[in-house]
Amino acid sequence: MRKYRALLLAVFALALLFSLFISLHPRGFSVYVVTIWSNQGILLALAAIAQFFVILVRGIDLSVGPIVALTNVAASYLVHGTPAATALGALAVIALGVVCGLANGTAVVFAGVQPIVATLASGAIFGGLALLLRPVPGGTIDDALSDMMTYDIHGIPTALVILIAVTAAVTWPLRRTRLGLSMYAVGSAEAAAFLTGTRVAAAKLLAYALGGVFASLAGLYVAMVTETGDAGIAPAYTLNSIAAAVLGGVSLSGGIGSPVGAVVGAFILKTVSSAMFFSGLPPLAQPFFEGLVLAIAIVISALGTVRARSRLAVYER
Amino acid sequence: MLARILLAGIASTALFVGVARAEDNYRPECFKPAPKNTKFIQQTPKPGPYRIAFVNGYAGNDWRITAIQSAKAWAARPENKKLLKEFKVVSVGNDSAAQIAAIDNFIAAGFDAITFIAVNPTAFDPVIRRAQKAGVVLVPFDNVLDTDKIVQVNEDQFELGNIKARAVVAALQKENGKVAGKILEVSGLPGNSVDRDNHNGMRAELDKYPDLKVVQVVGNWDAGVGQKVTADAIATEGPFDGVLAQEGTVGVLNAFINAHQKLVPVGGDAGNGARIIIAQNHIPGVTAAQAPALSAMALMTAVAELQGHKLPQTIYFDIPQKPNDQLVEGKDYFPNLPKSFYTTTGFPQCAPVFTPQELLGQTPDNS
Numbered sequence: 001m002r003k004y005r006a007l008l009l010a011v012f013a014l015a016l017l018f019s020l021f022i023s024l025h026p027r028g029f030s031v032y033v034v035t036i037w038s039n040q041g042i043l044l045a046l047a048a049i050a051q052f053f054v055i056l057v058r059g060i061d062l063s064v065g066p067i068v069a070l071t072n073v074a075a076s077y078l079v080h081g082t083p084a085a086t087a088l089g090a091l092a093v094i095a096l097g098v099v100c101g102l103a104n105g106t107a108v109v110f111a112g113v114q115p116i117v118a119t120l121a122s123g124a125i126f127g128g129l130a131l132l133l134r135p136v137p138g139g140t141i142d143d144a145l146s147d148m149m150t151y152d153i154h155g156i157p158t159a160l161v162i163l164i165a166v167t168a169a170v171t172w173p174l175r176r177t178r179l180g181l182s183m184y185a186v187g188s189a190e191a192a193a194f195l196t197g198t199r200v201a202a203a204k205l206l207a208y209a210l211g212g213v214f215a216s217l218a219g220l221y222v223a224m225v226t227e228t229g230d231a232g233i234a235p236a237y238t239l240n241s242i243a244a245a246v247l248g249g250v251s252l253s254g255g256i257g258s259p260v261g262a263v264v265g266a267f268i269l270k271t272v273s274s275a276m277f278f279s280g281l282p283p284l285a286q287p288f289f290e291g292l293v294l295a296i297a298i299v300i301s302a303l304g305t306v307r308a309r310s311r312l313a314v315y316e317r
Numbered sequence: 318m319l320a321r322i323l324l325a326g327i328a329s330t331a332l333f334v335g336v337a338r339a340e341d342n343y344r345p346e347c348f349k350p351a352p353k354n355t356k357f358i359q360q361t362p363k364p365g366p367y368r369i370a371f372v373n374g375y376a377g378n379d380w381r382i383t384a385i386q387s388a389k390a391w392a393a394r395p396e397n398k399k400l401l402k403e404f405k406v407v408s409v410g411n412d413s414a415a416q417i418a419a420i421d422n423f424i425a426a427g428f429d430a431i432t433f434i435a436v437n438p439t440a441f442d443p444v445i446r447r448a449q450k451a452g453v454v455l456v457p458f459d460n461v462l463d464t465d466k467i468v469q470v471n472e473d474q475f476e477l478g479n480i481k482a483r484a485v486v487a488a489l490q491k492e493n494g495k496v497a498g499k500i501l502e503v504s505g506l507p508g509n510s511v512d513r514d515n516h517n518g519m520r521a522e523l524d525k526y527p528d529l530k531v532v533q534v535v536g537n538w539d540a541g542v543g544q545k546v547t548a549d550a551i552a553t554e555g556p557f558d559g560v561l562a563q564e565g566t567v568g569v570l571n572a573f574i575n576a577h578q579k580l581v582p583v584g585g586d587a588g589n590g591a592r593i594i595i596a597q598n599h600i601p602g603v604t605a606a607q608a609p610a611l612s613a614m615a616l617m618t619a620v621a622e623l624q625g626h627k628l629p630q631t632i633y634f635d636i637p638q639k640p641n642d643q644l645v646e647g648k649d650y651f652p653n654l655p656k657s658f659y660t661t662t663g664f665p666q667c668a669p670v671f672t673p674q675e676l677l678g679q680t681p682d683n684s
Contacts, residue, residue, distance in 0.1 A: 026426040036421040043414055136509075137413075137437045138463075146443055226413050226440035236412045277407060277419065278426075 006249030006257075010264045017268060021275040031155050037274060038157035039150050039225055043218055045163055045266035047237040048244035049170070050214035052262040055245055057207040058187045058254030059108060059115035063123030064215050064241045065234035067100045070130040071219030076139025076229025079220070086145060094216045100126055101212020105205040123238070130231035137230040141223050149224040159221075166217065167259050170210070174259070183207050188255030244269050268293070343626030347667035348618065350629035351473065358468050360454070362625025366402040367429040369619055371612060372419045374436040374460075376408035379657045383609035384434070384459070387662070389679040390671050391613035400620055403428075413440040420444050420455070430454035430619035432612070438463050454622045458615040459607070465630055468622055470615045472607055473633040474511050478518025478563070480638055481584025484603035485559040486522060486529075488582035491601070497528035498558030501550055503536035503543050505563040511607075515563045519584075532557070536565050540590070544568030551576045559583070559602075566591035566604070567656055587637065590656025596644045605638035608661040610671060617667060637661035 021037070022029050047064050054061040071093050078089030100122070107118035149158055174180035182203040185193035194200050215237075222233060242252075248265025250257030272293050281289065342348055342357055350357075371388045375381060385406055391397055392404040405423070409415040413436045423431050424447060431448070435441060435457050445466055448455045458470035489496050502519060505512035516533075523529050532554045536543035543565030551557070551572060559582045562569045566585030571594075573580055580600045585591050587606035595604065614634055622628055638661075639649050646652065650660055654673055663670030 025422070030425065032425045033422070036418050036425060039421075040414065040418045137439045139439070143442070143446075147446075150443065222414060225417060225443070226437070227442050228413075228437060228439040230413060230437050230440065232437075233412070233414070236410075236414070273415070274418070274422070277409075277422065 007261045007264065010248050010261060010268065014264050014268050014271065017271040017275060021271050024275055024278040031152050035152050035157040035159070037271070038159035040274065041267040041270045042159040042163050043221055043225065044237065044240055044244055044270055045263040046214050046218035046221060047241040048248070048262035048266040049167070049259045050211040050218065051241035051245045052250050052257060052259055053207040053210040053214070054115065055250055055252060056183050056187045056254060056257065057204045058190065060242065061104065061119045061211055062116060062238055063100070063104060063119040063126055064211070065236065065238035066123040066126035066130065067097060067212060067215035068219045068222065068237045069231050069234040070100065070126045071097050071216035072222045072233060073130045073134045073229040073231055075220050075223035076134065076141065079223060080140050080142045086142060090220060093220055094213055097212040097216025097219070098209050099212070100215070101209040102205065105208030108208065109201050109204045127231070127234050134229050134231050137228050139229040141227040143227070146224050146227050149221070163263060167263055171259050179203060179206060184255050240269060342628050343621055347664070348621070348628055348632050349635065351631040351633040354629045354631040356465065356630045357627050358622070358630050359627040360622055360625055363429060363623045365400050365623070367400060367620065367623055368403040368427065369401060369430045369432070369616060370405040370407070370423045370428050371616070372416060372423070372431055372433040373406065373408040374416055374434055375411050380609050380659070383659050383676065384612040386676045386679040387610040387671060388612040388616060390675040391616050411436055413437040417441065417444045421447065424448055424451050424453050428453060429623055430456065432456045432458060432615040432619055434458060435460045435462055454619050456615045456619045458611050468618060468628050468630055468632065470611060470618050470632050470634070472611070472636050474514035475518040477605055477607065477636050478515035479522055480605050480636060481561050481603055482519040482522035484640065485561060485582045485584045486526065488601035489559055495528070496526040499554070500529055500531045501547065501557045501560045502531055502533045503547060503560070503562040503565070503569050504533055505536065505538045507535060512563065519561050536562060536569070538564035540565035540568035544572045547572035548576060551578055557581055562586065567594065570594045587659065587661045588656065589650055589654055589658040589660050592644055592650035592660055593652055593656070595641050596646065596650055600641055602641045603638055604641065605636050606659065606661040608637045608664070609659050610661070610663045614664055614667060634664050635666050637664060
């Protein structure tokens, strides 16, 4: 139970904020409002899961936004036509995400470059590529596919169904397989993990590759929401994905946290923005309040560490 | 009998004219179809008063802030106030997904119409479908969309450039008896259609005169950048016989003054600073502008559409402009207001223009 305290706090905060948002919204609780909220949330949630994997192995990924932009632009060229062509196109977009993630991982693991430097440089390359491919926004995505992915299934937003499915698909192996646990081990204490025979390089590479996969899923979903490829969307994702992960109880020092936490953190951030929107607060005060929510959440999650007698006690949880 | 036939003839002519007039759209002196306009849009009337929202994207420059103030000033006028049950303004930043979500939220909240400056010209097809399904009127303006499904509002950017070039050419003709010499063209932010169309409009006129040599510099629609590139151009290519600027004319003119150059005929924007210099120095030419009050015209368009009036799908409002020798202090320029103030505060053929007091009384905040 103590292990999940940060996550439970985040879930509680999200529930509170969601009720506030719904009570402020003139339409109130309805399928349409929850669908809009889910469509907004899933974009950042997928980017936050991407960020989670890299942070888990004690890295940080400043190229999440640029990968989202690059894969979104790729999707605007590849994801249309016959159902088979669309499916192949989507797979190609995810493959591109894997390539981007592995490029980051290679720079960090084999070239020994600091993650923050490696991903800053690679981010500029990915973002530049996106801009070269689409200097101005454009492209086509199938209308029917877009509607299918961004509406609801019997009143449940499709975005939520997708998000729950992909989060479950990674959460279970992360806790139950050797490779999954070795990512936690590497993030907690790399030297110890190495000495006990953990495959450090493989675990790190896998984490960066999974980061690429989830960033590309975000890029694909942006294409579903906007039916277009736009190289200029990167700034909305990089730092917000880090903030979302931290809000959801993912520790920047590595080894602690879960994809579910990253998702919850992302929805907290988006719900705060949406609630601001109908609150009538001045727009210039909005970043201040968003920052305040973030700061409060970090303080609360840090309280656990402060009260512990030693850092080891934190890892025992 | 003859009189009767004549009368019948007149009546039938009148009827014919009436039919021909019915082909026109609502208030054609105001809502002018763009040259490229191919279709008209008319909805079944919806009873007022209406709930309308303005969803702005980026909010960080004078033009956008003035656009927000103009929209609020329009909504605050008594004759418009009674048309509106609720009016909201939000700025969502440069994020197309966030702008789509904002529009969706207003559709969900049961708003009747939403005006917006699009962050991205192609991202709004899905939300247009949802708006049409819900019977919500969407009116994009300034940065418009690549769609013919909804009414859009703008000024003719080609014509805007062309007006300026025509005025400078006419001034040269009047001064020297011939159109010859060197023209400085200060263009805008490269790589978008607004810059391209303004440039093409200028060149379409200038290229008619083989004795004109044009020197082009890139001013990025910024007074500071405009001043620097003009100073450089004067140093390397000067003197000039005429100058054309898309935006930031105040900087361009300051560069002329600082370099002790003769102030030559100018076709520029209608910024307060530029008009003050032009009026005080009696510089010939014209000032014309993409007016931030387009935000108010978008609201007017939305109301007209809700009331069931027939409108062109692409509306170009008359470009607010004034020949330099007709500028009037306190009406066209305001020495006591900031140089960055946009002097073209409205579209007189559509509604009385805003007074500076009306605009400056509005905050740029969400409401």
